[in-house]
Amino acid sequence: MTARVGVVTFPGSLDDGDAARAVRIAGAEPVRLWHGDPELYGVEAVVLPGGFSYGDYLRCGAIARFAPVMETIVDAAGGGLPVLGICNGFQILCEAHLLPGALTRNQHLHFRNRDQMLRIESAGTAWTNAFQAGQQVLIPVKNGEGCYVADRATLDELEGEGRVVARYVGGNPNGSMRDIAAITNPAGNVVGIMPHPEHAVEALTGPSLDGLGFFTSVLKHLVGTPA
Amino acid sequence: MPRVVVDVMLKPEILDPQGQAVANALPRLGVSDVASVRIGRRIEIEFTGEPDLDRAREIADKLLANPVIEDFTVRVVEADETVDAHP
Numbered sequence: 001m002t003a004r005v006g007v008v009t010f011p012g013s014l015d016d017g018d019a020a021r022a023v024r025i026a027g028a029e030p031v032r033l034w035h036g037d038p039e040l041y042g043v044e045a046v047v048l049p050g051g052f053s054y055g056d057y058l059r060c061g062a063i064a065r066f067a068p069v070m071e072t073i074v075d076a077a078g079g080g081l082p083v084l085g086i087c088n089g090f091q092i093l094c095e096a097h098l099l100p101g102a103l104t105r106n107q108h109l110h111f112r113n114r115d116q117m118l119r120i121e122s123a124g125t126a127w128t129n130a131f132q133a134g135q136q137v138l139i140p141v142k143n144g145e146g147c148y149v150a151d152r153a154t155l156d157e158l159e160g161e162g163r164v165v166a167r168y169v170g171g172n173p174n175g176s177m178r179d180i181a182a183i184t185n186p187a188g189n190v191v192g193i194m195p196h197p198e199h200a201v202e203a204l205t206g207p208s209l210d211g212l213g214f215f216t217s218v219l220k221h222l223v224g225t226p227a
Numbered sequence: 228m229p230r231v232v233v234d235v236m237l238k239p240e241i242l243d244p245q246g247q248a249v250a251n252a253l254p255r256l257g258v259s260d261v262a263s264v265r266i267g268r269r270i271e272i273e274f275t276g277e278p279d280l281d282r283a284r285e286i287a288d289k290l291l292a293n294p295v296i297e298d299f300t301v302r303v304v305e306a307d308e309t310v311d312a313h314p
Contacts, residue, residue, distance in 0.1 A: 059293055066290070095293065102295045109244050149241060149296060175242075 003028040003222050005215075006043035008073075010035040010064050014051035015086065015198060022198035023047065026215030035067040045082040045126070045218045046073055048089025050142075050196055060103060060145050061091030070096055082126035082218050083190045087143055090182075090192030099183055099192045100158070101150030106143065107175025115207040116141040116195050117170045118181050122162050125188040126221040130213040137166075137210035141173050141181075141195040148176035148183075148194070158183055165191055228273050228306050231283040235292045235299045236267035278303045 005023045007030055009016045020030035031043050035053075040046070053064035064070065074096055077083045085093035093099045106112060115138055120131040131137070150158070155178055158164050165182035172179050174194070182193035197211030237243050243265045250264040270291050272283055283301045292299040 058291070062290065062293065094295070100295075102293055104241065104296060105244050107242060107244050109248055147242075151240075175244075 003045070003219050004031050004041075004043045005029070005218065006031045006033040006040060006046040008033045008035060008046065008048050008069055010051070010053035010067060010088075012052040012055055013049050013088070015049040015196065016051070018196075019047045019049040019086065019198045022201045022211065022215050025201050026212055026219060028215070028219055033069055035064070035069050038068040038072045040069075040072055040076065044222050045084070046076075047198075048073075048083065048085040048092050049198070050087030050089060053088055053092065056088075056145075059091075059095065060088060061093075061095040064088075064092045065095040074098060077185075077190050080187065080189050082221060084127050084214065084218070085190075085192040086196055086198060087146070087194055090194055091145070093190060093192045098190050099185060100154045101148055101183070103145055103194070104147045104149050105145050106147050106173070111142070111144040112146070112173040113142040114140070114173065116168060116173055116181075118166045118195060119169045120166050121164045122166075122184065122188075124162065125165055125184045125191050125217075127184075127191040127193075127214050127217050128165055129220055130217040136169060137213070138200065138208040139195040139197050139211050140199045140207060141168075143174060143194055146174040146176065146194040148174075148180045150177065155180075161186065163188075166193060166195075229278045229303055230306070231272040231274070231278045231280060231301055232304050233270040233272065233283060233287045233291050233299055233301050234267060235270065235287070235297050236265065238296060238298055241296050 005028045007020045023030040091103045120135045123131045123133045163184045167179040184191045197214040200206035200208050200211030246265040287299045
């Protein structure tokens with residue numbers, strides 16, 4: 001049976017269409033979820049896509065966190081539901097306290113849009129088990145507020161527990177502390193990533209097909225194949 | 228109506244690139260005696276009844292500020308009072 005993977009649309013989401021397409025290319029059935037509807041319709045995993053939910057008013061992700069669908073997702077994530085937050089989705093996961101730290105204005109204040117090399121640091125999560133630790137992947141990055149910050153104790157804890165999922169290599173595009181591009185929760189089912197794997201799933205539009213691994217990982221995770 | 232004013236500032240240890248950009252622009256105005264600039268946000272809340280500082284604190288903690296990176300203060304100002312007005 002094909003896995004059903006939800007993709008949430010908030011007012012101001014931009015990359016929900018691409019995320020749904022990436023889910024389909026990976027071999028799963030994308031299910032569009034609506035921010036105002038708390039029902040998850042039996043999906044087995046959820047993607048929070050990039051964009052500017054609620055116009056980024058107040059702080060990126062601050063208002064989306066209170067969307068009816070998020071209350072259900074936060075509960076379900078506690079029970080092990082795989083959740084991938086991309087860009088604005090990562091910001092929402094931090095605001096919802098599913099992930100520690102925060103994403104702030106890029107240090108150089110410029111919006112950065114480029115193909116970015118990343119090193120996968122942890123292949124133990126629901127969203128990265130198709131990779132090898134240490135593997136380098138090319139994924140587009142496009143953000144204005146992607147500078148990951150957390151206090152030293154949190155950063156040390158993330159590093160110590162192997163919860164830094166990916167780091168920028170070949171230049172840090174936004175000033176993120178310790179070059180962090182992606183992190184996970186202690187259980188490894190919730191991952192936040194600033195670059196956009198859903199934009200690197202087809203030769204026609206992406207710089208590589210490396211992004212597909214995030215979506216095939218969750219399918220592998222759902223059928224219980226050992227990582 | 229009295230209002231509750233919430234001031235939200237980045238914590239001192241969090242880099243404020245916007246403030247730095249403003250500070251770096253000041254020499255172009257001929258200003259050379261400013262050591263640093265930090266930018267925050269001011270929110271004014273009007274309650275339907277009496278201003279409720281505890282409620283405002285809860286709103287600030289849950290929504291207006293992100294306690295991971297920001298500190299906030301709350302205070303009541305009278306309707307005709309302009310806070311820290313320029314003389």
